[in-house]
Amino acid sequence: MKKMSFILGTIAVFSFLLLGCKKESTTTVDPRDAYVGSYNETVNGSLTVTVNGQSQSSPVNSTGVFSIEKGSSENRIVRVDSDNSRYEATISGNHVQFDPMHQNTTQNGMTMTMTSDVNGNLTGNVLNYTMIITGTAYYQGYSYPLSGNITAVAIKK
Numbered sequence: 001m002k003k004m005s006f007i008l009g010t011i012a013v014f015s016f017l018l019l020g021c022k023k024e025s026t027t028t029v030d031p032r033d034a035y036v037g038s039y040n041e042t043v044n045g046s047l048t049v050t051v052n053g054q055s056q057s058s059p060v061n062s063t064g065v066f067s068i069e070k071g072s073s074e075n076r077i078v079r080v081d082s083d084n085s086r087y088e089a090t091i092s093g094n095h096v097q098f099d100p101m102h103q104n105t106t107q108n109g110m111t112m113t114m115t116s117d118v119n120g121n122l123t124g125n126v127l128n129y130t131m132i133i134t135g136t137a138y139y140q141g142y143s144y145p146l147s148g149n150i151t152a153v154a155i156k157k
Contacts, residue, residue, distance in 0.1 A: 030070070031074065031075065031091060031093070032071070032075075032077050035068045035077050035091060035096070036069060037067065037068060037125075037157065038065065038066075038067045038157045039066055039068065039127065039154040039156050040063070040065055040155050041064050041066065041154035041155075042062075042152065042153050042154075043060060043061070043062045043064065044150070044151055044152070045060045045131070045148060046058060046060055046148060046149065046150075047112075047133065047146060047148040048147050048148060049110075049144050049146050050144055050145045050147075051144050060150055064081070065082055066079055066080060066081045066082065066154070067080045068080070071088055076089070076090060076091070077089050077096070087118075089118075095119070095120075096121070096122065096127070096129070097119050098117075100115050100116065101117075101118060101131075102114070102115055109139065110137050110138065110139045111137070111138040112135060112136070112137045112138070112146055113136050114133050114134070114135035114148075115133070115134055116131045116132065116133045116150075117132045118131045120152075125155060126153065126156075127153075127154040128151075128154075129151075129152050130150065130151050130152075131148070131149070131150040131151075131152070132148075132149060133147060133148035133149070134146070
């Protein structure tokens with residue numbers, strides 16, 4: 001009888017331990033959620049074209065809208081501009097680094113081919129970033145080096 005009481009007591013203790021302990025929740029927070037949404041942005045800076053050794057700069061001051069959606073993995077996001085251009089980025093905490101952005105545009109008869117390196121930080125609902133631009137401007141059959149520095153502030157709606 002003592003053996004039976006011991007076995008039943010042991011089973012009761014193990015049952016209590018197994019059933020009495022809750023497993024911790026394994027809910028994880030997706031780091032991309034902090035970035036996902038629609039943004040209004042203000043852009044300031046300049047583009048510089050060098051012609052025959054002389055630099056000519058033009059200001060860049062504009063506003064725009066874009067959205068950010070989740071990318072293909074837990075540290076990837078995608079910026080979608082109003083013209084549906086898509087640019088992917090890697091996030092690490094509050095830091096974001098976009099893959100090189102390639103753009104072609106024509107303004108005032110000048111065709112520009114540019115690559116932008118874009119890095120920034122998210123603080124709350126404000127995304128601050130900088131763009132370092134390199135490229136070539138084509139005008140009347142000639143090509144000229146193009147560079148630029150842009151800063152932007154984008155606020156999530």
